[in-house]
Amino acid sequence: MKFSKVRSQKVSGLVSGVENSLYKQFLEKLDQKLEQYFEAHKDYICCKAGCSACCEKGDYPISQLELEYLMQGFIALDNVTKKIVQENIKSMQKSESCPFLINKLCSVYPYRPIICRVHGLAYLIGEKVKVPYCVNSGKNYAEVFENNEITINPVLENLDTAEILKEFNFGEIRNLFDWLNSK
Numbered sequence: 001m002k003f004s005k006v007r008s009q010k011v012s013g014l015v016s017g018v019e020n021s022l023y024k025q026f027l028e029k030l031d032q033k034l035e036q037y038f039e040a041h042k043d044y045i046c047c048k049a050g051c052s053a054c055c056e057k058g059d060y061p062i063s064q065l066e067l068e069y070l071m072q073g074f075i076a077l078d079n080v081t082k083k084i085v086q087e088n089i090k091s092m093q094k095s096e097s098c099p100f101l102i103n104k105l106c107s108v109y110p111y112r113p114i115i116c117r118v119h120g121l122a123y124l125i126g127e128k129v130k131v132p133y134c135v136n137s138g139k140n141y142a143e144v145f146e147n148n149e150i151t152i153n154p155v156l157e158n159l160d161t162a163e164i165l166k167e168f169n170f171g172e173i174r175n176l177f178d179w180l181n182s183k
Contacts, residue, residue, distance in 0.1 A: 023069060023168065030117065030164065037121055037155045044152070046139045047120040052104040053134055054119050056097045063161055064171025066113040067179050070100075073111025081107050094177040113176075114161040123155035130160075 038045060062070070074085060085107060088099035100108045106116070120140050122131045129150060132140045144151045158164075161173060 020069075020072075023065065026168070027117075030114075034117055034121075037123075041121060041141075041155070044122075044141045044144055045120050046134075050104045051139075052101055052106075053137070053139075054132070055101040055106065055116075057095060058133070059095055060098055060113070060176035061115060061161060061173050062113040062176055062179065063165055063173045065165065065168055066161070066170070067176075070108060070111050070113060073108030074100075076111075077107060089180050092177060092180065094175065098176065099180070114159075114164050118159040118164075121155050121159060122150050123157060123159045125158050125160060129154045 038047075074082065077085065081102065084102055085099055088097070088101075092099050098106075100106055100112075106112055120132050120134075122129055122135075122141050124130075131145065131150060131154075135141045135145045135150075141150050141152075162170070
């Protein structure tokens with residue numbers, strides 16, 4: 001399925017009008033909270049512009065609500081960048097680079113999904129701590145990661161997409177690849 005058809009056929013307009021405004025306000029508050037978390041953990045986080053390992057290989061679970069918002073970001077791109085993204089989607093394989101990653105930077109950064117916003121932080125999911133996978137390559141939290149556990153307190157909040165979006169009708173959560181390549 002072509003990328004342009006995903007918007008009209010697979011997304012039911014969850015982010016429009018009032019919902020769009022509420023979701024943007026929600027994201028502003030979330031980003032402020034996440035900024036505090038990143039600041040509190042800055043000694044253990046290596047993330048910076050151009051460090052795109054998290055975008056180059058992985059699964060990207062996003063909700064239907066986030067997909068709709070992501071589409072707004074795509075529509076706002078210039079035509080040259082849109083063409084690059086469309087070519088990336090055509091060659092996209094599951095668990096490979098995000099199609100919005102261009103020259104190691106996110107082309108839709110203000111519209112990025114929750115998983116991208118929280119990536120890099122270690123946080124609680126129930127009794128377990130979720131750490132960024134880059135800990136195993138000597139990056140985030142590597143200096144405080146021993147025997148598959150971090151030796152500092154993680155963010156004491158569940159930052160998974162469904163938990164964060166629980167106040168919204170966020171729709172189904174699927175891998176970005178599945179959203180973009182569904183027939």
